[in-house]
Every structure is written in C-alpha cells, then in structure tokens.
Amino acid sequence: xxxxxxxxxxMAEVRAELDALGIRPFGAVTEKILSSTxxxxxxxxxxLAGTNNYLGLTFDPECIAAAQRALAEQGTGTTGSRMAxxxxxxxxxxxxxxxxxxxxxxxxxxxxxxxxxxxxxxxLAGPGDVVLLDADSHASIYDGVRLGGAExxxxxxxxxxxxxxxxERLGERAADALVIVEGIYSMLGDRAPLAEIARLKERHDFxxxxxxxxxxxxxxxxxxxxxxxxxxxxAVDFVVGTFSKSLGSIGGYxxxxxxxxxxxxxxxxxxxxxxxxxxxxxxxTRVALRHLRxxxxxxEQLWRNAERLxxxxxxxxxxxxxxxxxxxxxxxxxxxxxLRWWPELLERGVYxxxxxxxxxxxxxxLLRCSVGAAHTDDQIDRIVDAFASLRNGA
Amino acid sequence: xxxxxxxxxxxxxLLAAPGKTSRPITADSxxxxxxxxSSIDVMEVIEQIEDEFDLSFPLNALSGIRTAGDxxxxxxxxxx
Numbered sequence: 001x002x003x004x005x006x007x008x009x010x011m012a013e014v015r016a017e018l019d020a021l022g023i024r025p026f027g028a029v030t031e032k033i034l035s036s037t038x039x040x041x042x043x044x045x046x047x048l049a050g051t052n053n054y055l056g057l058t059f060d061p062e063c064i065a066a067a068q069r070a071l072a073e074q075g076t077g078t079t080g081s082r083m084a085x086x087x088x089x090x091x092x093x094x095x096x097x098x099x100x101x102x103x104x105x106x107x108x109x110x111x112x113x114x115x116x117x118x119x120x121x122x123x124l125a126g127p128g129d130v131v132l133l134d135a136d137s138h139a140s141i142y143d144g145v146r147l148g149g150a151e152x153x154x155x156x157x158x159x160x161x162x163x164x165x166x167x168e169r170l171g172e173r174a175a176d177a178l179v180i181v182e183g184i185y186s187m188l189g190d191r192a193p194l195a196e197i198a199r200l201k202e203r204h205d206f207x208x209x210x211x212x213x214x215x216x217x218x219x220x221x222x223x224x225x226x227x228x229x230x231x232x233x234x235a236v237d238f239v240v241g242t243f244s245k246s247l248g249s250i251g252g253y254x255x256x257x258x259x260x261x262x263x264x265x266x267x268x269x270x271x272x273x274x275x276x277x278x279x280x281x282x283x284x285t286r287v288a289l290r291h292l293r294x295x296x297x298x299x300e301q302l303w304r305n306a307e308r309l310x311x312x313x314x315x316x317x318x319x320x321x322x323x324x325x326x327x328x329x330x331x332x333x334x335x336x337x338x339l340r341w342w343p344e345l346l347e348r349g350v351y352x353x354x355x356x357x358x359x360x361x362x363x364x365x366l367l368r369c370s371v372g373a374a375h376t377d378d379q380i381d382r383i384v385d386a387f388a389s390l391r392n393g394a
Numbered sequence: 395x396x397x398x399x400x401x402x403x404x405x406x407x408l409l410a411a412p413g414k415t416s417r418p419i420t421a422d423s424x425x426x427x428x429x430x431x432s433s434i435d436v437m438e439v440i441e442q443i444e445d446e447f448d449l450s451f452p453l454n455a456l457s458g459i460r461t462a463g464d465x466x467x468x469x470x471x472x473x474x
Contacts, residue, residue: 151452152452153450153452153453169448357432358434363432363434
C-alpha cells in the first residue's frame with residue numbers, strides 16, 4: 001500500500017507549501033455569493049474575476065423562477081440514467097432546442113460538460129483508431145481519448161502546419177482520424193485556427209470535433225461559437241460544450257448532423273451509467289439558452305468588458321494571452337510571484353484563478369481572469385487597479 | 395541495436411540540454427525520479443525528437459517509458 005500511496009507525496013508537498021503560506025487558492029471557500037460578479041470569499045468581499053460566468057446569467061430572475069417551478073413540480077432529482085427512468089420531457093425539449101439553435105439534426109444532453117467531452121472522445125475513437133488533439137486540450141479530452149483506447153497523437157498548440165504534418169505521416173489512416181480542438185482554450189483564452197483546420201479536412205477528410213465550452217454565447221453572430229465565427233460550421237462533425245459557463249448551470253451537450261449520433265448515444269458510458277441532470281438544472285438552462293438567443297446585447301457587453309480588461313492589463317505591461325477575449329490570463333514566469341500575488345489580489349478585493357505547472361500549458365504560471373457581461377466598468381477598473389498596485393509594489 | 399544506440403545517443407544529448415537536469419544521465423536514469431524531470435520537460439524532449447526523426451509519438455507509449463533507455467527504445471521502434 002505504501003507504494004500505492006507514495007505517488008501522492010509531491011502533491012502533498014504542494015499542499016503543505018500552500019498551507020505554510022497561509023493561502024488556499026485551490027478550493028477557496030465562497031462563504032456567500034452576492035451576485036454574479038461579487039461574493040464573500042475567505043472572509044473578504046471580492047469581485048469575481050475568475051468564474052467563467054460569461055453572460056452573467058446565474059442570478060437571472062427568469063432562470064431562477066423556471067428552476068424553482070421545476071423543483072416544485074418535478075422534484076429534486078431524476079434518480080436515474082437517461083437510458084432508464086431519467087429522461088423527462090424537459091431533457092428532450094432541451095435537446096430539441098439545442099439542435100435548433102445549432103441548426104443540426106441531433107443533440108444529446110449530458111450531466112456535465114466533462115462527461116460530454118470525455119464520453120464523446122472515449123466513444124468515437126477506439127482501439128485501432130487514431131486521435132489527433134491539440135496539446136493544450138482540456139483534461140476531459142485527454143482522459144476520454146485515453147479511455148477509448150485509440151492511438152493518441154497530440155499536435156502543437158494551435159499549429160495547423162504541425163497538425164498537417166502529422167496527418168501526412170498517417171497516410172491513408174488520416175481519413176479515419178478524429179481531430180479535436182477547442183473554440184476558446186480555457187487557460188490562455190486563445191482560439192483554435194479552425195478555418196485552417198477546416199481546409200485540412202478538405203484534403204484529408206478526417207472527422208472533426210470542436211469543444212465550444214468557452215465559446216458558446218461568446219463567439220459568432222448568434223453565439224454558436226468559433227465554428228460560426230470562422231464560417232466553417234459545415235466542416236465540424238461534432239460540437240460539444242457545457243452549460244456551466246455562458247448558460248450558468250451545469251451539464252453538457254453534443255450536437256451533430258451525423259445520424260450516427262443517435263447510435264453513439266447508446267454507447268457512451270458517461271451518458272448511460274450516471275443520473276441525468278436534475279429538472280431544475282434543465283429548466284434554468286432552457287431559459288438561459290433562450291436569453292442567449294434573444295439577448296445579443298449580453299454578448300456585446302461581454303466583449304466590451306473583455307476588451308477593457310485586456311487593454312487595461314496590457315497597458316500595465318503584463319504578458320497576456322495572445323488575443324482579447326473573456327479569458328484574460330496574466331502570465332508570470334516565476335511561480336513564487338504567482339503564489340504571492342494570488343492572496344494579495346484577494347486582499348485587494350479581486351478573486352482570480354491561480355494556475356501553476358503542471359496545470360498551466362508550459363513552465364509559466366497564470367493569474368487567470370475571466371469577465372462576463374454583468375461586470376461594470378467600475379469593477380473592471382478595480383480589477384486593473386488591483387493588478388497595478390501589485391505591479392507597483394513588486 | 396544500431397538504431398537503438400543512435401537513438402539513445404540523441405536522447406541523452408537532448409535530456410542533457412541546459413535547463414533540463416544537472417545530474418549525470420545514463421540509459422538507466424529514471425526520468426522523473428532520478429533526473430527530476432517534469433512531464434513538461436519530457437514532452438519538450440519528445441517534441442524535439444518528433445521534429446528530428448519526422449515521427450509522431452503516440453501518447454499511449456508514454457506509460458511504458460520510465461528511463462532514458464525506454465525513451466530511446468520507443469523512438470527506435472517508431473522509426474523502424
């Protein structure tokens with residue numbers, strides 16, 4: 001047993017280091033949530049600048065009312081799988097609404113975004129198949145494709161030429177390959193070069209899956225994500241995503257024009273062997289999706305806020321992700337500085353996400369900010385001011 | 395064997411690059427435990443190998459790699 005548990009020693013040492021510093025960045029306790037942009041965290045009133053609440057819908061009165069109605073009328077949970085007793089009329093309605101939103105024929109609703117992405121990756125590609133994924137892919141993508149047993153090859157982050165070279169090495173196998181990219185990458189907030197990848201698909205005819213978790217409601221004229229923004233929706237075979245960011249709840253989905261999706265549905269273990277989403281979650285998600293469609297001004301406000309924060313932090317001389325967007329990551333080469341600044345930001349009334357290796361994409365650390373449509377100009381300026389005071393005091 | 399030897403020579407050179415590790419490296423060196431390399435360090439070396447040898451390194455092969463020699467053997471197999 002000692003050997004079994006020994007591998008956790010390095011993680012225990014990190015935990016001890018953080019305890020010694022008196023900080024709790026990984027699991028900070030939100031003692032009271034005040035709104036979609038403010039909370040009491042570790043005893044301090046803070047602006048929430050690290051919650052992925054892109055459209056600010058978590059306190060939307062209509063979403064809350066719908067969830068409360070569903071709770072009263074349908075109970076606290078389904079207590080069963082979608083494959084058994086856990087498919088309620090509202091699950092089916094949400095699938096139809098998602099399919100209509102994306103203009104695709106088929107949709108599956110999952111209990112979490114992780115189980116959607118992981119499940120699709122694990123199920124689409126099995127032993128003998130090959131998957132090519134971006135090096136900065138989310139853990140759910142890595143875990144899924146490994147679980148499926150396919151040969152997994154990663155290409156350099158957002159490097160279409162590197163992907164092309166790997167497709168060429170595969171020869172005829174490329175036509176049966178699954179390529180997976182993300183609309184917006186969660187750590188640095190940059191986008192996949194999807195138009196270039198769609199052109200590669202014309203030559204190699206692989207299957208393309210795009211995770212729009214961070215780009216749903218953010219990119220595209222209708223908020224459908226990067227595929228819409230890049231004008232290549234027809235090239236994308238499977239879109240996966242989550243309800244836990246722009247839609248302010250929890251759950252995941254996959255949409256596709258491929259008729260095989262209905263057969264795939266009955267093969268996805270993370271769909272079959274888990275309870276379906278609670279009725280209240282489905283109810284609020286349906287209203288949030290309607291808001292996403294009917295309130296484009298939320299997306300416009302989100303982008304104004306994103307550009308204000310990006311410009312403010314760039315103006316201070318910080319190294320940021322490569323392009324403005326709702327994820328604005330401050331890159332720090334020195335891990336110790338990141339560990340010191342995270343609690344200092346909290347003391348200055350700003351909560352952000354601390355990301356250190358190996359969770360960060362390379363050897364650097366990140367103070368990862370995310371903004372939403374609900375942030376005010378004043379709140380954005382206070383976030384920038386907090387970083388400025390750190391800079392000046394450093 | 396000749397292919398393995400040449401792969402091992404290059405793997406040892408790449409692992410000895412500045413900033414990776416200051417410890418002496420042999421075929422039997424444990425990459426994580428003995429040399430203290432992080433997963434990011436190992437992936438950087440693998441990317442260099444991919445470019446130099448014009449190959450794609452399946453992530454599935456990583457689970458069987460503990461030492462520098464294991465890495466060289468996998469590269470030799472992939473180029474074989």
